[in-house]
Amino acid sequence: MKSAVGSVKNNSLSLIFSEFKEITKAKLAVSVVFSSIAGYFLGAYQLNVASIALLAFGGYCMVGASNAYNQVIERDLDALMKRTKNRPIPSGRMSVKTAIGIAITLTVLGVVALYILSPKTAMFGAISIFLYTSVYTPLKTKTPLSVFVGAFPGAIPFMLGWVAATDDFGIEPGTLFMIQFFWQFPHFWALGWMLHEDYKKGGFKMLPTGKRDAGTAFQIILYTIWMIVISVVPAFGITGRLHLSIPAAILVLLAGLVMLFFALKLYENRDNASARRLMLASVTYISLIQIIYVVDKFIS
Incomplete structure (x- = not known):
């Protein structure tokens, strides 16, 4: 019986983790973290493991938050498209309330982690979330210029690592x-x-x-x-x-x-x-x- 209960718990945790990866677009978030760390290596006079860990954690949180907000905003449109209809919200596997909770939590954690590195790093991270969710996302159905606008938050990660290492722009x-x-x-x-x-x-x-x-x-x-x-x-x-x-x-x-x-x-x-x-x-x-x-x- 204990084994069966343990198996159910493990399956539940696995499902939760799987949904978390989808709502935060884990592969994309990891690639963004990679860019940030590369920028940090380029800017740093000497490497600091704690700073790298904070940058990786904060960076993932910020990207994950942006993706979660995006999926909340576009949930009805996602349901219309083959590539997105099985995402957590349109498929019904995750509620909007849960997704918003994840997004807000990640935003707070990300800003705090990046602020510990430097206020400028946190500022650029917050700007990227704002531009991605409040400007780029709504524009996607309005004009092709949305790609130009989206290129701004998308270009921040490589730069962010340098700023995190030097506190200078x-x-x-x-x-x-x-x-x-x-x-x-x-x-x-x-x-x-x-x-x-x-x-x-x-x-x-x-x-x-x-x-x-x-x-x-x-x-x-x-x-x-x-x-x-x-x-x-x-x-x-x-x-x-x-x-x-x-x-x-x-x-x-x-x-x-x-x-x-x-x-x-x-x-x-x-x-x-x-x-x-x-x-x-x-x-x-x-x-x-x-x-x-x-x-x-x-x-x-």
């Missing part, structure tokens, strides 16, 4: 912000291209022209080029303490050219398969260049 974290800012356009437009029909069911306007056409594909190419340019700028010695050695800059450039290749293939083919390859290339790109930046700092 200058050209270095500004450059990290711009790298991730421009990266988001080809990434999310590739995703928007793949899911265009599903997004239309929810009334979301995610592509710049509203269509999977040459205009959208061309803009993806332009933003990819800007992303590449910004990513190699630190090699020219004009971004303060943030710099790249020539070998590292070449690796970053090559990674960017690979992504540009897939952007050009999307322009040529204009199909979902090409969009998917570009989306996957973009995910690889942002993680890879962050690793290159960090490794280059410690070996050069």
Whole structure:
């Protein structure tokens, strides 16, 4: 009997944990934490384990809170789309009240954790939640410019790590912000291209022209080029303490050219398969260049 009770408890805990991961979009949150820690490594004069732990915890809380608020706000629209109808709220597995409670709790915990690191870090974290939930989310059904607005909170994590390490905002974290800012356009437009029909069911306007056409594909190419340019700028010695050695800059450039290749293939083919390859290339790109930046700092 005790074994059966223990099994039921374990299953219940497993289900709760599973729902928590879904409402906070755990995979996305972890990738954001990775960006923040990379930024911290770049800015820190010496590494502090407690600070890294606070940044990781606070960062996850802030992203998780944003995603939970987003799913509360979009619950009716999520129910209309194939990719989102099985999320915790539209599927009925989690109540709106519970989701809001999770979001508020994570917001408080996140702000406190980041404030312990520095008030500026907490401020940028709070700004990211506000922009994501109060500006970006409502705009998604109004205008394709929502992607531009959403790129601001989306670009904060890489920069946030530097600010957490230095308690300073200058050209270095500004450059990290711009790298991730421009990266988001080809990434999310590739995703928007793949899911265009599903997004239309929810009334979301995610592509710049509203269509999977040459205009959208061309803009993806332009933003990819800007992303590449910004990513190699630190090699020219004009971004303060943030710099790249020539070998590292070449690796970053090559990674960017690979992504540009897939952007050009999307322009040529204009199909979902090409969009998917570009989306996957973009995910690889942002993680890879962050690793290159960090490794280059410690070996050069």
